[in-house]
Amino acid sequence: MSSYAATTISSQAAANRLLLRRKRAERRFQLYGILAISAALGFLVVFLASIVSRGYMGFVQTEVRLTVDFDQELIEAGSYRKMLRTSLSELFPNAGSSRAERRTLARLVSAGTVFVLRETVEADPAIIGTVEDVWVLASDPVDQFYKGRIDAALPEEERPISDASLARIAALEAAGRIDLRFNRSFFTRGDSRNPEEAGILAAIVGSALALLVTVVLSFPVGVMTAVYLEAFAPKNRITRLIEININNLAAVPSIVFGLLGLAVFLNVFGLPRSAPISGGLVLSLMTLPTIIISSRAAIRAVPPSFAEAAIGLGASRVQAIFHHVLPAAAPGTLTGAIIGMARALGETAPLLMMGMVAFVVEVPGGFTDPSTVLPAQVYLWADSPERGFAEKTAAATIVLLGFLLVMNGLAVYLRRKFEKQW
Amino acid sequence: MHTRLVAAVIVAGAVAGPAQARDQINIVGSSTVYPFATVVAENFGRGSDFKTPKIEATGSGGGMKLFCAGLGTDYPDIANASRRMKSSELEQCRANGVQDVVEIKIGYDGIVIANARTAPEAHFTLRHLFLALAKQVPEGNQEGGKLVNNPNETWADVDPALPDVAIEVLGPPPTSGTRDAFNELAVEGGCKTFPGLTAIKQEDKNRYKAICRGIREDGAYIEAGENDNLIVQKLAENPNALGVFGFSFLDQNRDAVKGASIDGVTPEFDDIATRAYPVSRPLYFYVKKAHVDVIPGIREYISAFTSDDAWGDEGYLTDRGLIPLPTDERTKFVDDAANLTPLESL
Numbered sequence: 180m181s182s183y184a185a186t187t188i189s190s191q192a193a194a195n196r197l198l199l200r201r202k203r204a205e206r207r208f209q210l211y212g213i214l215a216i217s218a219a220l221g222f223l224v225v226f227l228a229s230i231v232s233r234g235y236m237g238f239v240q241t242e243v244r245l246t247v248d249f250d251q252e253l254i255e256a257g258s259y260r261k262m263l264r265t266s267l268s269e270l271f272p273n274a275g276s277s278r279a280e281r282r283t284l285a286r287l288v289s290a291g292t293v294f295v296l297r298e299t300v301e302a303d304p305a306i307i308g309t310v311e312d313v314w315v316l317a318s319d320p321v322d323q324f325y326k327g328r329i330d331a332a333l334p335e336e337e338r339p340i341s342d343a344s345l346a347r348i349a350a351l352e353a354a355g356r357i358d359l360r361f362n363r364s365f366f367t368r369g370d371s372r373n374p375e376e377a378g379i380l381a382a383i384v385g386s387a388l389a390l391l392v393t394v395v396l397s398f399p400v401g402v403m404t405a406v407y408l409e410a411f412a413p414k415n416r417i418t419r420l421i422e423i424n425i426n427n428l429a430a431v432p433s434i435v436f437g438l439l440g441l442a443v444f445l446n447v448f449g450l451p452r453s454a455p456i457s458g459g460l461v462l463s464l465m466t467l468p469t470i471i472i473s474s475r476a477a478i479r480a481v482p483p484s485f486a487e488a489a490i491g492l493g494a495s496r497v498q499a500i501f502h503h504v505l506p507a508a509a510p511g512t513l514t515g516a517i518i519g520m521a522r523a524l525g526e527t528a529p530l531l532m533m534g535m536v537a538f539v540v541e542v543p544g545g546f547t548d549p550s551t552v553l554p555a556q557v558y559l560w561a562d563s564p565e566r567g568f569a570e571k572t573a574a575a576t577i578v579l580l581g582f583l584l585v586m587n588g589l590a591v592y593l594r595r596k597f598e599k600q601w
Numbered sequence: 602m603h604t605r606l607v608a609a610v611i612v613a614g615a616v617a618g619p620a621q622a623r624d625q626i627n628i629v630g631s632s633t634v635y636p637f638a639t640v641v642a643e644n645f646g647r648g649s650d651f652k653t654p655k656i657e658a659t660g661s662g663g664g665m666k667l668f669c670a671g672l673g674t675d676y677p678d679i680a681n682a683s684r685r686m687k688s689s690e691l692e693q694c695r696a697n698g699v700q701d702v703v704e705i706k707i708g709y710d711g712i713v714i715a716n717a718r719t720a721p722e723a724h725f726t727l728r729h730l731f732l733a734l735a736k737q738v739p740e741g742n743q744e745g746g747k748l749v750n751n752p753n754e755t756w757a758d759v760d761p762a763l764p765d766v767a768i769e770v771l772g773p774p775p776t777s778g779t780r781d782a783f784n785e786l787a788v789e790g791g792c793k794t795f796p797g798l799t800a801i802k803q804e805d806k807n808r809y810k811a812i813c814r815g816i817r818e819d820g821a822y823i824e825a826g827e828n829d830n831l832i833v834q835k836l837a838e839n840p841n842a843l844g845v846f847g848f849s850f851l852d853q854n855r856d857a858v859k860g861a862s863i864d865g866v867t868p869e870f871d872d873i874a875t876r877a878y879p880v881s882r883p884l885y886f887y888v889k890k891a892h893v894d895v896i897p898g899i900r901e902y903i904s905a906f907t908s909d910d911a912w913g914d915e916g917y918l919t920d921r922g923l924i925p926l927p928t929d930e931r932t933k934f935v936d937d938a939a940n941l942t943p944l945e946s947l
Contacts, residue, residue, distance in 0.1 A: 278915065290917065294647040330856065337718065338856045372640045372921075449675060452627070453655060534629075538639045540646055540653035549625060549655040559658075562828050564636060564849045564922065569830070 230573050230580070237574025240362040240375055241317040241325040243288055243351060245270070248310045249300060259296045263288070270356075271347060283343060289316040291376045314360065316375045319567040321348060325357065328566070339566065365574065369540040370556065374567025377560070379575050381542045385455055385535070385550030386524060386582075388543060392459025393466060393523050398516050400463075401470030402505075405512075408471075409478045410486075410500050429468035436465045437529030445533065453534040456546040461529045466519035473515020477508040510597040517590040521583050527554045553579045623674040626654035626898055630664030630681030632827070633710055633778055633847060634884050637923050638681050638906075644917070645905045651898035654679075661778050668887065669694035678892040678899055682885045683710065683778040688947040701890035701943035705903065705934050707912055709924040711848035711873035711881040712783050713860040714770075715833075720840035721764065723861035727879060730863070731791025732759045733768050734822055736815035744795055751817045771825040771832045772845035782882040783845055784814040787863070790879060833858055848873060848881075849922025873924045881924065890941050907931075907938045 247266045253259070267284050268274060274284045289295075292315045299313065300306060316322075320340040323329050325348065335342050351357040368378030404425075412418045440461035444450045450457040481504050489499035505512075530536065536555040543550035551559075557579065560572040628638060635658040646653025659667065661682040668680035669690055686704065694702055714730070716723055732742050733753055740746030742759065756763035773780040792798050792813035802809040816822050825832045829846040836844045837857040844858070848868060851860050860868040864879055872878040886906070893899045905911060912918050914925050925931070936942070 282915070290920075291647070333856050336855070337859075339853060372636065372643050452675075453657065534657050536657065538635070538642065538656040538658075540643055549627075561830065562632070564829070564847075564853045566853055 230576050233570055234573030234575075234577045236326050237570040237577075238362050238365065239359045240364070241322040242314045242358060242360045243317050243321075244312055244314050244356040244358075245288070246310060247296065247313050249306050249308060251308050254300055254307055259293045262296060263292055271350070274343075283341060284347075286318050287321055287344060287347060289318050289375045290373050291371070292316065316364070317357065319374045319565055320344070322375050323566050324348065325359065326570075365571075369542055370538055370551070370559070371540065372538075372563075372565075374563070374565045374571055377568070377571055379553065379556055379578060381539050382551050382553045382556035382575070383578075384542050385458075385539070386552040388455035388546055388550065389459040389462060389530075389535075389552060390520055390524060392456055392546065393462040394516070394520060396460070397463035397466045397470055397519070401467050401516070402474050402512055404467075404471045405474035405478055406500060406505065409475050410496070410504070425468050425471050429472055432528075433465055433526055434528040434532070436461050437532030439464065440529060441532045451547050451549075453537050453539075453549040453551075454547045455543065455550050458530050458533050458535045458550075458552065459546075461533055462523040462526060465526065465529060466516075466523050469519035469522065470512075470516050473518070474508070474512045477511025477515065478504060480511065481507045507599065510594045513593045514590045517586050517593070521586040521590075524552075524582060524586070525554055525579070527552070527558055530555060553582070624897055625652040626679065626896055626902055627677045628654050628656040628679040628681065628886075629659045629667045629677045630657075630679075630886070631661040631683040631778055631884070632658040633661075633683035634681035634707070634886065636849065636921055637707065637884070637918050638886065640918065640921055641906045641911055642902070644911075645898075645902050648905075649898070649901060651901060654898070654902060656681075665690045665887075666693075668889070669697055669699055671697045672699055672889065672891055674896070676889075678889055678896050679902075680887045682887065683882065684781065685883070685885060686887060686944070686947060691944065691947055699889055699891070701941075703888040703890055703903075703937060703941050704944050705886050705888070705907065705938055706926060706930065707884050707886060707906065707923070707934075708918070708926050709873060709876075709881045710884055710922075711868050711878055711924060712779060712786065712845060713848055713851045713868040713880075714787075714843050714845055714863065715836060715851055715858040715860045716843050717836050717838075717840045718855075718857055718859050722859070723843065724865070725763075725861055726864050727787060727791035728794045729756075729759050729763065729791070730787045731789075731794070731813075734770060734816055735788055735792065735812070736817045737812055739795060739797070745797055748812065751819070751821075754821075766841045768821040769823065769839075769842045770821065770845060771823045771835055771842055773827060773829075774824040777827055779845070779847060783880065784816065786880045786882065788816065789813040847922070848924070852922045870919075870924065874927075884923070888941070890943055893941060903938045907935050 245263075245266045246269070247262060250262065253262045264281065264285065267287065268276075268281075271284060274280055295315055296313070317325065320329065321344065324331070324340050324345070329338050329340055331338070331345055348357060364376055365378045367380055368376060369381030371377040408418065408422065440457065444457050444460050445452060450460070485503045485507060486496075486499040489503045490496065494502065527536065530552055535551050536558060537549065537551050538559070539549055539551045541548075553575065557572055557575045560568045560575060626642075628642070630638075635656060639656050642654040642656055645651065657664075661684055664677070664680045664682065665686065668677050670676050686702070691702065694700075714723070714725065732738050732751075733756065735751060737748045738746075738751050738753070740749045742753070753759050753768065755765050755767050757765040759768075772783065798809070798812060801812065825835065825844070829850045832844040832846055833850055833854045834857075836842055843861065848870075851858060851868065852870075862868075866872050866878045868878050868880075873881045888899065888903060908916075910916055912923065912925055912931070914928075916925070919925055926934070
């Protein structure tokens with residue numbers, strides 16, 4: 180003991196050095212930590228900034244105010260194209276009348292305008308015979324130019340918009356006939372091959388239907404599995420094997436579930452391709468392990484005294500679990516389920532095999548209608564040649580991120596609200 | 602509550618089983634044809650009382666597999682393809698009861714080699730492309746040289762007249778139909794300028810294919826994924842790089858990239874249409890005759906696709922970058938479409 184004290188005193192200086200070094204090491208470690216966090220945050224900021232800076236313009240759209248003569252004869256003959264042409268050539272009387280010149284003029288407005296005019300008349304037949312001002316969508320090149328994404332200083336053949344169109348846009352601007360307006364069709368329409376008309380409603384509804392199937396199937400089944408494994412199952416070789424398999428399933432790449440779904444749900448059961456019911460089934464297979472694992476953890480975290488007290492007062496085992504343990508475990512269970520759903524919402528790989536990466540224009544009306552999902556819509560737009568789809572891709576990504584944020588926020592809220600300390 | 606919902610979903614699933622009738626056309630196939638077929642489908646859906654057809658981009662091969670899997674509402678009605686149907690696929694179709702398949706050729710798609718707008722103009726021959734991109738080339742880049750792993754590092758190595766910059770070509774991966782067509786038309790086209798290599802075809806067809814369509818894997822050819830927009834972006838940032846993609850992407854991004862001439866012909870609309878530009882391929886779709894009049898709208902969809910308004914010289918598909926067929930060929934396929942003339946053999 181005395182020799183130990185002697186050593187300590189004699190090496191006081193060495194000990195101080197050691198202490199200094201340890202403190203330096205600790206400061207260094209903290210610095211590494213801060214660097215790691217800043218790098219992660221930096222990437223997040225860059226990612227969000229690039230998405231938002233590209234996508235916010237997707238929520239507005241250039242529109243042109245046309246004065247259209249809803250002539251009864253033309254409407255009866257169904258010549259909406261002629262109606263549009265007349266309206267445009269009244270705006271630009273000097274545009275020329277050759278076929279090519281008429282085509283350049285018509286390209287000022289969206290290719291879907293003819294259908295929009297017809298839909299306007301169908302929605303409000305009282306308009307027939309009147310002359311009305313209508314705001315219609317500008318075509319993609321006009322829209323991109325008006326948003327400043329096309330450089331007018333480039334030589335004419337190198338930009339996707341002609342000099343004649345530029346002069347016409349300037350004239351429209353002088354007359355107050357062109358403006359950026361809120362992009363309603365983005366939220367009220369399905370996919371379109373005209374970027375100015377493309378919307379995400381079909382994809383949102385498709386995602387919602389598929390997730391509904393997923394939650395209805397995987398939540399009860401997952402929670403029941405967790406309850407049984409935690410509270411009722413005997414602890415033996417078989418239940419251990421089941422446990423290991425569930426844990427492994429949680430780590431299986433999602434495309435594997437897609438292949439399974441293709442082989443079983445589509446080929447054996449004959450469920451419809453590209454339908455939310457089949458997609459939702461695959462997604463529920465994928466989320467089941469996540470829900471089971473998180474529910475088991477939540478149930479295990481409830482102190483055994485809850486169940487013991489209930490049983491001591493004469494409750495059956497089932498009553499003890501369902502009346503006392505499960506409500507106490509609810510925050511953890513719900514959080515697990517919501518996180519699982521959020522993952523399912525962002526999934527495309529398994530749905531590719533189920534045919535849900537598809538061009539779907541009509542908003543699906545049920546579980547068996549063809550539909551696509553939000554991330555698949557992002558993927559399809561990212562690969563389209565038309566310029567306007569770049570901002571639509573980013574805008575759809577923002578919407579998808581918004582949904583994920585809401586779902587994760589809900590999970591945090593539920594945990595905060597119902598969490599108890601024991 | 603939950604049990605009732607579960608039961609409802611299961612019942613819904615059972616009801617939606619095989620017996621379900623379908624009132625919407627189901628199309629699968631090539632992602633190159635997808636941008637054109639979707640435009641027709643959208644106009645067709647909005648301009649008629651039929652539902653808008655559902656189109657999946659599964660790739661030509663994947664689409665054919667689904668298409669030929671059988672007859673009935675569970676299987677697609679139409680398959681798009683960026684190459685002609687193979688005889689093995691037709692056999693597969695027939696083995697599964699799909700006897701009559703109608704073939705419609707819709708037009709051409711040019712494959713371009715492009716670089717940044719700021720970079721100097723590029724002029725290549727097919728031979729240059731073979732020597733720059735093939736896995737094996739004749740030693741010394743000369744006829745009769747023995748085959749060696751491609752030693753060419755810069756374009757000047759390929760031909761002293763070309764600039765002295767490293768070969769760096771961004772292009773689609775092997776799963777893509779564009780890559781197949783590029784290998785077959787550009788690389789093999791250059792390979793054919795060596796009579797010694799062409800002679801191998803007589804002896805060993807597989808070896809010929811490996812030599813004349815094999816792309817080098819040492820980093821000079823970079824597989825940039827299926828997303829052509831990404832290739833365009835990368836080219837704009839790197840003036841030394843070249844990219845391989847479809848004509849419609851060049852057409853939409855002329856302020857960022859420009860096409861290289863091949864054998865003296867630039868990839869312009871008219872030159873691809875007259876087939877003067879050497880790297881272009883035909884696009885097709887195939888219809889199951891037995892589904893016509895069973896699934897509503899197929900006949901009308903075909904006639905919408907083959908109308909002058911769509912695929913004509915000034916039709917809306919040309920705005921999207923489809924190169925129209927010559928008039929006589931178009932007349933033939935309009936006939937085929939109207940009479941639903943099935944394919945005899947391939």
